Amino acid sequence: MTTAASAATGDRETVPSIGRRWWTPLAASIVTGIAVFAAMPPFDLGWVAFVALVPLLWVWRDAGAGRAARYGFVAGVVYFSLLLSWVFFFGPFAVVPFVAVLAAQWALIGALVAWLARLRLRSPWLTAAVWVTVEASMGRQPLGGFSWGEVGYAFHGIGLVRTLASWGGVLLVSYAVVATNAFLLEALLAYRARSAPTARRDLGRSLAGLLALVVLTSAAWLARFEPRPTGELSFALLQANDLNRDLTAQELNARYLPRNHLLLADRLEGDYDLIVFPESSLDEDPRLDPNVPGDDLGALDDELTDLARAHDAWVLANASVEVDHDELENTDFLYRPDGELEGTYVKRHVVPFGEYVPGRDYLDFIGALDQVPRDFRGGDELGIFDVAGHTIGNVICFESAFGPEYRDTVRAGAELMVVQTNNRSYRRSQNSEQHVALSQMRAVETGRPVLHSAISGITAVIDADGDILETTGLFDVAAVEGSVTTTTGDTPYVRFGDWVPALTLIVTLGAFGFGFVRARRRS
Numbered sequence: 001m002t003t004a005a006s007a008a009t010g011d012r013e014t015v016p017s018i019g020r021r022w023w024t025p026l027a028a029s030i031v032t033g034i035a036v037f038a039a040m041p042p043f044d045l046g047w048v049a050f051v052a053l054v055p056l057l058w059v060w061r062d063a064g065a066g067r068a069a070r071y072g073f074v075a076g077v078v079y080f081s082l083l084l085s086w087v088f089f090f091g092p093f094a095v096v097p098f099v100a101v102l103a104a105q106w107a108l109i110g111a112l113v114a115w116l117a118r119l120r121l122r123s124p125w126l127t128a129a130v131w132v133t134v135e136a137s138m139g140r141q142p143l144g145g146f147s148w149g150e151v152g153y154a155f156h157g158i159g160l161v162r163t164l165a166s167w168g169g170v171l172l173v174s175y176a177v178v179a180t181n182a183f184l185l186e187a188l189l190a191y192r193a194r195s196a197p198t199a200r201r202d203l204g205r206s207l208a209g210l211l212a213l214v215v216l217t218s219a220a221w222l223a224r225f226e227p228r229p230t231g232e233l234s235f236a237l238l239q240a241n242d243l244n245r246d247l248t249a250q251e252l253n254a255r256y257l258p259r260n261h262l263l264l265a266d267r268l269e270g271d272y273d274l275i276v277f278p279e280s281s282l283d284e285d286p287r288l289d290p291n292v293p294g295d296d297l298g299a300l301d302d303e304l305t306d307l308a309r310a311h312d313a314w315v316l317a318n319a320s321v322e323v324d325h326d327e328l329e330n331t332d333f334l335y336r337p338d339g340e341l342e343g344t345y346v347k348r349h350v351v352p353f354g355e356y357v358p359g360r361d362y363l364d365f366i367g368a369l370d371q372v373p374r375d376f377r378g379g380d381e382l383g384i385f386d387v388a389g390h391t392i393g394n395v396i397c398f399e400s401a402f403g404p405e406y407r408d409t410v411r412a413g414a415e416l417m418v419v420q421t422n423n424r425s426y427r428r429s430q431n432s433e434q435h436v437a438l439s440q441m442r443a444v445e446t447g448r449p450v451l452h453s454a455i456s457g458i459t460a461v462i463d464a465d466g467d468i469l470e471t472t473g474l475f476d477v478a479a480v481e482g483s484v485t486t487t488t489g490d491t492p493y494v495r496f497g498d499w500v501p502a503l504t505l506i507v508t509l510g511a512f513g514f515g516f517v518r519a520r521r522r523s
Contacts, residue, residue, distance in 0.1 A: 019066060019510060023060040025071050026340065027060045028056065029071040029074040030074065030075070030078050031078065031208035032054075032075045032078075032079075033077070033079035034082070035051070035052035035055075035239075036048075036049065036079050037078075037079050037082040037083050038052070039151075040149075040153060040430075041430050041434045041436075042430040042432075042433050044157060046156070046157055047158070048154075048155045049154035049155065050177065051184060051434050053178060053182075054184055056072065056106075056110075057113075057127065057181055057326050060117075061114050061185070062117075063114050065112075065115045067114070068111055068113060068114035069108070069111040069114075069222065070107070073103050073106060073107035074103075075103075076103030076104070077100070077103040079106075080102040080149055081095075081099050081446075083148075083149050083430075083434075084098070084102075084148070086427075086429035087099075087430040088314075089425060089427065091343070098353075102149065108134050109130055109135075113130055115512075116130070119515030119516070119518070119519055120515070120518075121511050121514070121515050124186060124206075125179060125209075126507065126511055127178060127179070128178040128179035128182060129504040129507040129511075130508050131151075131175070131297050132174055132178070133501060133504045133505050133508045135147075136500075136504070136505075137332050142499060143352040143358060143383070144152065144349060145321075145402070146401075147402060148401055148438070150170055150171065150174050151173075151175075151394065152164075152165070152171060152176075152177060153170060153434075153437055154177070156437040156438075156441050157171055157437075157440070159221075159466070159467070160218070160221050161173060161176070161217060162440070162441060162466055163221045163224045164176055164220050166387050166444050166491040166492065167220055167493060168492070168493055168500040169407075169445050169493045169498060170403060170441045170445065171501055171502060171504075172500045176213055181214060182463070183206050183210045184206075186206040187203055187210070190202035190203035198489075201265050202271060213424070216289075225447055225490075225491040226393075227447035227448070227464045227487035227491075228487060229485050230390065230415050231485070232275070232484070232485060232486070233274060233390050233416060234272045234273045234482070235272060235273065235451055235480075235482065235484065236272050236275045236276070236313075237457065237461075237479065237480040237481075238277055238382075239454060239456065239457060239459045239472055239476065239477065239478050240260040240261040240281070241257060241260065241281075242260075242456070242477050243424075243475070244424075244456075245427075248404060251405075255297060257455070258282050258297065258300060260304050260477070261277055261282075264479055265277075265307050265479075266355070268311060268481070270311070271311050272313040273313060273387060273388035274313060274314050274316065274387055274388065275308075275313045275316070276418060276453045277315070277420075277453075278318065278420050278422060279396055279453075280318060280319070280399050280422040280455055281318060282317055282319035283319065284302075284319060285319055285321045286299075286301040286333055287321070300319075300511060304333070305335060305339030307335075308336065308338070309337065309338065312337045314334060314337060314385075314388060315334070315370070316333070316334050316385075316394070317332070317335070317336040317417065318330070318396065320376075321387065323361075323436050326374060327376065328374055328375070328376045328377070328378065329346045329377060330347035330350070330355065330376055330397075331346050331347075332345040332383065332394055334387075335445045343385060345379065345381070345383035345394050346378070346379025346380075347379060347396040347399060348379045348380070348405070349398070349399045349402060349405055350376045350378045351397075351398050353372065355375070356372065356375035357403075360373065360375070378431050381408060383396075384413065384414060385396060390415050390486045391413045391414055392415065392417070393409035393412070393418070394420075395409060395420075396421070398421075400419045400421075400435070400438055401435075402495070403441075403445055404498055406446065415448065415486035415487055416448060416449055416450075416451065416484065416486045417442065417443075417450045419442075419452045420454075421453070421455070422455045423454055423456065423457075425455060427476055428475070435454075435458075436460045436468070438458065439452045439462055441466065443462045443464055443466045444465065444498045445491065445494070446491060447464050447487055447489060447491045447496050448464055448487055448489065449461075449486065450462040454472075455472060456475050457475060458472060458473070459471065459472040460472075460483060463484070463485070464487045470482065479491075
């Protein structure tokens with residue numbers, strides 16, 4: 001375990017700290033929250049993430065655990081409030097506890113980093129390990145976790161850096177970003193204290209660390225995994241909700257969403273391998289939908305059958321299915337080119353407070369939860385289908401935010417991934433751009449192209465390298481047509497899984513164990 005020459009001695013630093021008033025660390029924490037947000041969509045200034053954490057790490061540098069936790073919480077509140085501002089559509093009872101829980105992870109990181117410093121253990125490599133350990137934990141728990149704001153996503157548009165995800169998932173990108181920020185801070189402090197006896201050595205170590213990160217990232221890009229092409233799959237992705245608002249009762253009765261998507265499908269010409277309807281584009285289980293006399297919209301099962309036969313295509317559609325009086329399932333239906341139903345996929349990772357309410361009986365006083373009147377339950381099987389001689393993987397909406405679960409589908413043989421989503425509740429917020437960024441990183445992690453099909457945008461076609469080939473605008477009526485190269489082969493991440501958080505957990509626990517033993521011996 002390495003320690004920097006600037007490690008804490010008691011409560012003082014051998015490197016002089018920057019003069020601070022009471023508001024200085026508060027301002028620095030706020031700057032970090034804003035800067036990390038600026039690195040993400042919609043501003044997408046990914047390069048800012050290389051320096052965005054420096055102010056917060058500076059605040060943590062000579063702080064006690066409690067003080068570091070407070071300022072970490074402030075930075076987290078600013079960041080997640082801006083990043084997830086689209087949650088405000090569900091009211092303050094949704095956003096306040098949500099942001100507080102997410103910001104608590106930054107508070108915990110700060111407390112752990114400060115605690116290690118008091119144990120005379122300080123290293124950019126160790127700081128990054130602590131960060132990734134906590135970030136990975138929040139991506140898994142509580143209630144299935146939430147990984148939307150991991151800092152590695154800032155590099156979804158920078159090919160050289162995002163290639164790291166193919167080696168160790170997006171958390172490896174997060175590790176490199178945090179370590180870069182920490183080494184930059186060490187270099188700045190060493191330069192400022194250049195008259196100190198150890199300044200030249202400290203500066204040299206910091207620059208060597210930065211150089212190591214550059215070399216390792218470049219090597220990862222040069223030795224990047226090249227998936228093996230398995231053929232071409234032609235597709236049509238339907239996006240037909242053009243209303244930036246809630247549907248009226250009259251529009252719901254007129255079956256606005258399925259009608260619009262079927263009308264858009266009627267404009268398709270030629271043959272396709274796969275036609276994709278986005279999440280929630282159907283309002284009924286097509287197997288049970290009746291053919292109402294006098295209604296120009298036929299039974300959904302008949303409509304989808306006719307569409308499949310007309311284009312000699314496989315048709316993938318989605319609806320909420322009632323399984324009993326109290327519960328629903330978010331279900332995909334795949335129709336063969338002959339119009340017969342091939343199979344279904346039920347969304348496995350349902351969203352707490354979005355698709356079900358944990359402890360509903362104790363939270364019925366919160367009016368905003370009326371927007372989730374009934375609970376969805378998750379499925380048990382992976383979304384794997386054979387389509388036109390290719391194996392496709394299928395996930396629904398926020399399932400694409402969870403790398404380990406997404407990886408399971410690719411390991412089951414998927415040559416192409418389809419993400420169907422319904423983001424219309426978030427209006428013209430940055431939610432849709434952020435969701436596409438997640439799909440880019442999933443493509444890099446697994447070496448698989450992605451068809452990202454959204455009901456009101458953004459619909460996107462992403463190749464196996466994570467490059468966006470085509471997108472739509474929000475609330476445009478559009479049919480995205482084309483072909484994509486399917487691929488096979490395992491990236492290191494697909495093959496070895498989440499080795500990065502496993503390793504950072506070992507390093508973090510090992511550092512605390514070493515620090516406690518050493519402190520006890522000295523005392």
